[in-house]
Amino acid sequence: MIFVLLATISLLFIHHGQCAMQATANVRLDGTSQSIGTLQFYQSDPSSAVKITGALTLSNISSNLGFHVHALGVSESMPNCTAAGSHFNPYNTSHGPREANITSRHVGDLGNIVTLANGTAIINIEDKIVQLYTSNQSIINLSIVVHYGMDDGGSTGIKDSATTGNAGGRVACGLIKLASSNGLMNKPTLSALFLTIVLTFMMFLY
Ligand SMILES: [Cu+2]
16 A cells, blocks of 8 residues: 555656756847747757747748847846847857757857748757756747847857847847746646546555
């Protein structure tokens, strides 16, 4: 009996550790409350990539636009994008493209998003360096920033290339918030289901 209880408790802990994490960022034009879209962040476990999806409407802007996680949070309702600080760079590394390994880019370096002729950017990124789980690489409560220009990956030597990819000013930004729906709310539900199965099984044993 005690063994079954202990096994149940330890399995519940294992289950909790494996719950997927989900976050969102409502992206607004710099210094305004005008939303240009909401991004979804999803990570199924700490060793898998973070998926970033969504659509942003950047009317009249058609090109590659620098896309980074910056080190500080911003106001959720009316963000001042300058207040997001510099690139999220916990290991004090050089700026680089998204494809670079962890020693050759900032954790927050997500490269560029590409806008269509009408200004809409469809975002579908998988990144193995940013994290949603508690970690030095966690981007929860930091900011996602969209720039006016292209991030050159730090390779051109032009102006601010080595620090920011020379991506220019900040068009829009948003606070990256942990969403309770998948990361937290489902845990009790799933745990209760699991407990019910175990208790039913025990009824047959005893
Ligand atoms: Cu940036």
